[in-house]
Amino acid sequence: MPRTPLLLLPGLLCDERLWRDQLAGLADLAEPVVADVTLDDSLGAMAERALAAMDAAGAPRFAMAGLSMGGYAAFEVMRRAPGRVERLALLDTSARPDTPDQARQRRGLISLTRSGRFRGVTPRLLPRLLHPANLGGPLAEEVMAMAERVGRDAFLRQQAAILGRPDSRADLGAIAVPALVAVGEADAMTSPELAREIAAGIPGAVLREVPGCGHLPPMEAPEAVTAMLRDWLGWPARA
Numbered sequence: 148m149p150r151t152p153l154l155l156l157p158g159l160l161c162d163e164r165l166w167r168d169q170l171a172g173l174a175d176l177a178e179p180v181v182a183d184v185t186l187d188d189s190l191g192a193m194a195e196r197a198l199a200a201m202d203a204a205g206a207p208r209f210a211m212a213g214l215s216m217g218g219y220a221a222f223e224v225m226r227r228a229p230g231r232v233e234r235l236a237l238l239d240t241s242a243r244p245d246t247p248d249q250a251r252q253r254r255g256l257i258s259l260t261r262s263g264r265f266r267g268v269t270p271r272l273l274p275r276l277l278h279p280a281n282l283g284g285p286l287a288e289e290v291m292a293m294a295e296r297v298g299r300d301a302f303l304r305q306q307a308a309i310l311g312r313p314d315s316r317a318d319l320g321a322i323a324v325p326a327l328v329a330v331g332e333a334d335a336m337t338s339p340e341l342a343r344e345i346a347a348g349i350p351g352a353v354l355r356e357v358p359g360c361g362h363l364p365p366m367e368a369p370e371a372v373t374a375m376l377r378d379w380l381g382w383p384a385r386a
Contacts, residue, residue, distance in 0.1 A: 152206030156217030168369030185301035212236035319348030331360030
């Protein structure tokens, strides 16, 4: 049985480690490509780079999963090349642009980074990224190490891209592929309410809340997320 080409879009300050367990757990069903979302300062450029990666992989059509900022990039891919996406999974993301308060906070983190205190960014964000049960342990150390690998310059580019993102709510009704919307039950960054809004807007979308997780379920509950994505990859295509 042929494997499904699968585009995986990481979130802010995330690299391939975000999807490590899914890369292994889906290997018999999918041919995954993890997009590089560290090089561009706009979602449009991220989407074009991701599409080029799928071209290079010989995948004219593919399944696509994005988490957080990766979800914002996934919306942009859907706007630019909807006919190429066979199915869509949106994890811990939002269809909304930043509120004024969120934009102020984001600019504050940008200022902190530009002042030479990039190492202070992740400890500030960590309580909003992970479930309280996962703070202070090895998983928290892995998240911080991942952020250090992504680095200061990529962080600044990513924040610029996020600040410039459009409101995607008006586009939800046009999504006509099998869609999974998932969120950590304790996500303090993109709340379950925002996931419910996305699922309500996409015709036929399925909503899943992941117990014991904050904003990073692929790392916090890898077996549950892998099982969920395996199920999603088997859903019948839309007529």
